[in-house]
Every structure is written in C-alpha cells, then in structure tokens.
Amino acid sequence: MDALIIVLTIFVLAMFVGFEVITKVPPTLHTPLMSGSNAISGITIIGALLSAGTQHTLLTTILGLIAAIFAAINVVGGFLVTHRMLGMFRRKD
C-alpha cells in the first residue's frame, strides 16, 4: 500500500507541474506542443524494451517487440517532426 501511495503522490504532483508548465505555452506553439509532448508519452518505450529484452515467454517477447516498434515510431517521429516544425518559426527579420 505504501508503494502505491508514493506512486500516487508522484502522479498528482506531476499533473500539477504539467498544468503549470503547459498553461504558459502560447497558442502559436500548440501544434508543436502536441507533437512534442506526444513524443514524451512514448516513454512507455522503456517498458517495451524490458519485455522485449527479458524474454520471459515467447508471447511477452513478441508483445514487447511490437510495443517497442510502436513506441519508437512515437518517440522518434514525435521529436523529429516537432524539431522540423519549430525550425520554421521565426521572428520579423
């Protein structure tokens, strides 16, 4: 139960941090915010890598492999497309 409370605490505090930080993002950056934050949600990749690498059973290995592919698309595609987009934003020259 204690372990649950700790994770729960981290969850609630992280949500508050998220609200504080994201509220300050201007509308002009909302699309890069979505793609960039989306790349961060690909953090689930580390769970995928563990399942693909620990190889408990054939099924878990395959699940881990497919999850790793999905998550890697999410992470690499997300950060890269955000980078590409942000490179286009410029001030008056």
Added chain:
Amino acid sequence: MNISLINLAYLVASVLFILGLTGLGHPRTAVRGNLIGAVGMLIAVVATLVDRRIISYEMIVVGLVVGATIGAVLALKIQMTAMPQMVALLNGFGGGASVLVAGAALIEVGLLSGKPPTQLTVATAATGIIGAVTFWGSLVAFAKLQEIMPGKAVLFRGQQVLNALLGLIALVIGAWVVVFPQTINAYWGLVAVSSILGILLVIPIGGADMPVVIALLNSYSGLAATATGFVLSNNVLVIGGSLVGASGIILTRIMCKAMNRSMVNVLFGVMGPVEGQTTTADEIYAGRIKSATSDEVAMVFDAARRVVIVPGYGMAVAQAQHAVRALADLLESRGVDVEYGIHPVAGRMPGHMNVLLAEAKVPYDKLKELDQINPGMEQVDIALVIGANDTVNPVASTDSSSPISGMPIIEVEKARTVIVIKRSLSPGFAGIPNPLFASDRTLMYFGDGQKAVLDLISALKAA
C-alpha cells in the same frame, strides 16, 4: 547496473522532460526545449538497456531500428498541411504501445510471483481501456483527416446507448481482470471491447470538432503511459505520462472554450440546424451578395493602409499559405501594415494555421490571437478572409438560437471592407448561412484560395 542508479537516471530524464516542456513556452526557446526532452528520452532508454534483467538485445535492436526508421521517414516526409493526421497517428501508436506493455507485464508477473498485486491489476485494466480507446480512436481520426473515410459525423440510432453499454462491459471485464488476473484472455477481451468503444466514440465526430478530439486523444495517450507507469511501478512513466495528460486536457479545454461548447457537447452532442430556425440561406443571401473580380479587389487594396488576413481550414486545403505570404510581402513593400488574425479552432488541430504560416516563413509575431486582433478591428481597412466561415460568423453574438451562439469570433465585420475568398456560398461545419457574406461592406471573391490570391497578386502588380 545498480537499480538505484537506473532510477536516478529516470529522475534526470523526468527533470529534462519538465525543462523541455517549459522551453516550449516561447518560440525562441522551443527548439532547445524539444531537444532537452529528446535527451531526457535518450537517457531513459540507455538506462533501461543496461538493466541486468535484460538477457538478449536482438529484439530490442529490431524494435528500435524498425520503429525509429518508420518514425523518421514519417516525420521528414509529412507535409505541414497533413500535420493533424500525423499527430493523430503518433497519439495512436503511444496508446497502442502502452496496451501491449501492460499485457506483457501482466503475463510476466503471473509467471514470476503467482498472484499480482492489486495496484498492478487495476493499473493494467486502466491501461487496457485507455490505451485501446486511444489507439483505435486515433486511427479513426487519422482515417477521417486523411479522407480514407468520410470526414463528416457518422451517426446511427442508439449510438450513445451502445457506447454506454460497451463502456459498462469494459468496466465489468476490467473488474474481472482485477479479481482473476491469471486469466490473461480477460485482458485481451477488455482490449477488444475498448477498441470497439474507441472506434464508436470518434466516428460521430467530424470536421471542425476534430481539434477537440485530437487534443483529447493526446491527453489519453499520456494517461495510458501514466497507467503503464502504475503497472510497472515506474516513476518516469508516471511523470512523463502525467505531463502529456495535463497538456492534452489544457488544450481540450482551450478548444472547447473557443467554440463555446462543453466537452460533453462536442463528444456526444450533434451540431446541426437548430429546430425552428427561420432564416434560410436564400433569405440572407438573395440579392445582397457582391461578387468581385481580381482587378476590382486589387483596386480596393490600392487604397488600404491596414490589412488583417484571417485564414481558415480552406487555406490549408488549397495549400494557399505560400501565396498568402507572397501577397503580404507585396503589400508590405508598398507600406501596408499586414497582420494575421488566428482563431483557436481554425483548421483541424490546435495551432494548425500557425504552423502552416510558419512554413511559409510568416514571422510568428504577426500572428495575433482573438483578444489582440479584435479591439483594433475598426481601424482595419481590409479584413481578408481566406477559407474561414464559422469563425467569422457574426451570428455567434447576435442569434442566441444559433448552433454557434456565444462562440468567440474574429470580428471582421467591423473592418471597413471585408474581402472573402471562398469557392462558393456553401456553409461551414456548423451548417448555417453567414450574414457576413451579405453585408454592405463585404466583397465576395470566389475561387480556389491559392489561385485567387495569385491572381490578386498579378492584378496588384499590373495596376
């Protein structure tokens, strides 16, 4: 490597995620912020790879190489006008990955220790539901935006009852997973039911409501990662997921506010002609529409000092952003002050117009929000509306029975002259006529967005 060191690396990654998102708070720091987030992700991945429990790297390498290649190709090839589809797809993959990771974890724990703890089973059930809804919902959103399936709302009798029933079944199977976690098929049953639910939840949503759905699915993909974090008792998953969850919720709220509709109304309500609506398109438009040619429009521009350009989804469809930029350049070279008025829900995702105009190298400080552009509208000589309709419909503030009643609009009707570039008089997503088009101050300049702007540029140069 020592498990404490790995967890320490995860902490560093979490901090970098927060700093990265903070960097996205300003265009000047945004590129760096995104890179900081990517470095955080790299640290988390490397720390995981040195985990002692990993016995083989073959599958890991295959997974990373295949996924990274697909992701990189998508990111580099995608057109800026197709960005909503891209984000929808990425949301989906994140959610899908979480579903599979939680499923694998449930099997692994069952093998290792027999009965999994309640935290794990509850979190697994939650991941199954949220992740599967995210995955299939996002694929439907993608298919609609890519026009693989009809973009308009798909409705049938009893839809909401069916959705409620499926939601209930998902909860019952979820409870089953919690009580009897060894029956792994229950988990896949849960995923199957949630998948159908995900599809059914998104098919009734169409067109201009898309920004809300994409923002919401963005939030779900984060919450799915958070739930997976509870499954694995992994803090960096919980933190990373929560940040994304919060971001999606904020964007969803902004989008709903910009349409003056509640989230429930967007997700379950149907936007359509209101009962007893008396004014038809013919009554509003008949005899009042003034159509102009490119030469006539060019003459109006010759006398203008201040111009505000108001783009909508039509600009994206016509790929007119580069032509618009060229027009603005020409006007500015003649001493005209040009700004852009961007409605929050213009386009198909939050910030859609901003990205398109950034692609055309329009400086971001020329893009103004509602609150910035509306107060000075009386001093504007020309408001040039390109492919926008509902977001400039004055009915929003004059007719309380209208489906867009109370929606904040860009008040172009206050400008001295309004020029509307549009293919026809067809209604926008809300399906209602727009009195703006019949106003004394309005000139309709019919045509394809891109061609119309290019013709206007030629006419201006010739004059």
